[in-house]
Amino acid sequence: MIGLCDCNSFYASCERLFRPDLKRKPVVVLSNNDGCIVSATAEVKSLGIARGASYGSVKETLERNGVAVFSSNYPFYQDISDRVMALLSESVEGVAPYSIDEAFFTFGALSQTEGQWRSYEQEIRRIHRRIERLSGVPVSIGMARSKTLAKLANHIGKDPVRYGGCYVLRPELEEDLLRRIRLEDVWGIGPRRAAQMYRYGLRTAWDLTVRDDRWIERHFTVTGLQTAWELRGREEIDVETSRMRTLCSGITFAEPLTEFETVARTLSCHCMALSEKLRKRGVQATDLAVHLFTNRFKANRYSAVQPQPLAFPTAYPPALYQAAKQALHIIWREGHEYAGSRIWVTGLVPAGQRQFGLFDSEHVQAELDRQDRMTQALAQIEHDHGRRALLCGSGDMKLKLDLSRQLHLSPRYTTRWSDIPVVR
Ligand SMILES: [Mg+2]
Structure with missing residues (x-):
C-alpha cells in the first residue's frame, strides 16, 4: 500500500x-x-x-x-518540513518527499481481511497523531493501492469532521469513488488534458480506467497510460522523475570542500543539470533555493537554505547560476568543511509563457529572447560534446532587478539564533 x-x-x-x-x-x-x-x-x-x-x-x-x-x-518552512519528514520516516518505510509539504511512503502488504483493514486505519491514525503532536503541524494521510489513488484518499481524509485527517481507500470502494471523480481532479490530468478527454466522451476517472490501453497511449501518450494504470490500482509513477513541482540537483562531495570558488563550481554543475531537466520538461523556473551543509554526524554542524527569486522564469544556466551564487554568498560561512550542496528550482511554469510588465523595456524582452536561444544552443553543445562540456562562469549578467521585497516576513524561529522565541 x-x-x-x-x-x-x-x-x-x-x-x-x-x-x-x-x-x-x-x-x-x-x-x-x-x-x-x-x-x-x-x-x-x-x-x-x-x-x-x-x-x-x-x-x-x-x-x-x-x-x-x-x-x-x-528557510523556516524547510526546517519544519525536515522535522515532519523525519517524524514520518521514524514510523514508515520508503519515505519519498514529493514537495516541501508532501511525501509518499510505502506500507507493507497486509492480507486484505476486514481485521487487517482496521489495523491499517488504526496504524495511520497513530502516525497522524504522533506527527501532529510532535511537530505541531496539521497533516492528512491517505492510503491506497497506488500514488494516484493515495492522492485521492488524502483529499477525502482532509474532511476534519467525517474522517479526521486519515482515510484508507479499500480496493472494493475504488470504483464507486472513481465514478464520482472528475478527470481534472485526478493527479497529473490538468484542465487541458481533461478537456481533450471530454471530447472523446470520457466523463469521470472511472471512464479512463475501462478504456483500452493502446487507445489511451495513442491519444494521451505513455503518461496518460500510467495514470490509467495507477487508477486501476497498479503502482506506476516514480516520484523522482515525474510531475514534480520542484526539481532538484544535489551532490555529496567526495571530500569536504572549504573554498568558496570550489563550492560555487558545484553549483555551476547543478545549474547545467537543472537547465537540462527544465528543458526536457518544457518548463522554466521562477525561484531557486541553495542548500549548503556540513557532515551532520560531525561537530560544528552547519546547514542553511537560501531561496533566491529569479528575475524572470528561465532555464538559462547563467541566470540560474547568478541567482545561486548570490544565495551562496548569503549562507557562506568561512571555516566549515562542507559536505554537499543542493539546488532546488520551484515555481515551474510552461516555457514561453512569460508575463512582461508594463514597464519592462524592449531591451529586457530582447535579452530574454537571446537567453532562450542561448539555452537552446547550450543544449545542442551538450548534446554534441557530452554533459558538463560547458560550465557557467561568473560573468556579469545584464539583468539585475531587486525582487527581494518582503514586507511581512516572520522571524526565522528555528534557523537563526537571534530569532528564537524567548519565553519569559
Ligand atoms: Mg499541502
Whole structure:
C-alpha cells in the first residue's frame, strides 16, 4: 500500500506554530515579492479567497476580516518540513518527499481481511497523531493501492469532521469513488488534458480506467497510460522523475570542500543539470533555493537554505547560476568543511509563457529572447560534446532587478539564533 502524508495549508500552519494567538485566526502567506497568496488557512478559503489570488486584489478583504498576512519565509518552512519528514520516516518505510509539504511512503502488504483493514486505519491514525503532536503541524494521510489513488484518499481524509485527517481507500470502494471523480481532479490530468478527454466522451476517472490501453497511449501518450494504470490500482509513477513541482540537483562531495570558488563550481554543475531537466520538461523556473551543509554526524554542524527569486522564469544556466551564487554568498560561512550542496528550482511554469510588465523595456524582452536561444544552443553543445562540456562562469549578467521585497516576513524561529522565541 502507498501512503501520502500532506501538511494542511503548510506555510500558513508554520506561521501559526510560534504564534498561538493566531491559532483560530485566518492566516495567509504571500509569494516571493509579496505578489500573490501561496498558502491560506481554511478560514480564508471560506471567505472565497483562493490560493493564487494577487495580494493587491484581495488586500482590502483581508484587512476587513482581520487576516494575518506573512511574507514567505522558506528557510523556516524547510526546517519544519525536515522535522515532519523525519517524524514520518521514524514510523514508515520508503519515505519519498514529493514537495516541501508532501511525501509518499510505502506500507507493507497486509492480507486484505476486514481485521487487517482496521489495523491499517488504526496504524495511520497513530502516525497522524504522533506527527501532529510532535511537530505541531496539521497533516492528512491517505492510503491506497497506488500514488494516484493515495492522492485521492488524502483529499477525502482532509474532511476534519467525517474522517479526521486519515482515510484508507479499500480496493472494493475504488470504483464507486472513481465514478464520482472528475478527470481534472485526478493527479497529473490538468484542465487541458481533461478537456481533450471530454471530447472523446470520457466523463469521470472511472471512464479512463475501462478504456483500452493502446487507445489511451495513442491519444494521451505513455503518461496518460500510467495514470490509467495507477487508477486501476497498479503502482506506476516514480516520484523522482515525474510531475514534480520542484526539481532538484544535489551532490555529496567526495571530500569536504572549504573554498568558496570550489563550492560555487558545484553549483555551476547543478545549474547545467537543472537547465537540462527544465528543458526536457518544457518548463522554466521562477525561484531557486541553495542548500549548503556540513557532515551532520560531525561537530560544528552547519546547514542553511537560501531561496533566491529569479528575475524572470528561465532555464538559462547563467541566470540560474547568478541567482545561486548570490544565495551562496548569503549562507557562506568561512571555516566549515562542507559536505554537499543542493539546488532546488520551484515555481515551474510552461516555457514561453512569460508575463512582461508594463514597464519592462524592449531591451529586457530582447535579452530574454537571446537567453532562450542561448539555452537552446547550450543544449545542442551538450548534446554534441557530452554533459558538463560547458560550465557557467561568473560573468556579469545584464539583468539585475531587486525582487527581494518582503514586507511581512516572520522571524526565522528555528534557523537563526537571534530569532528564537524567548519565553519569559
Ligand atoms: Mg499541502
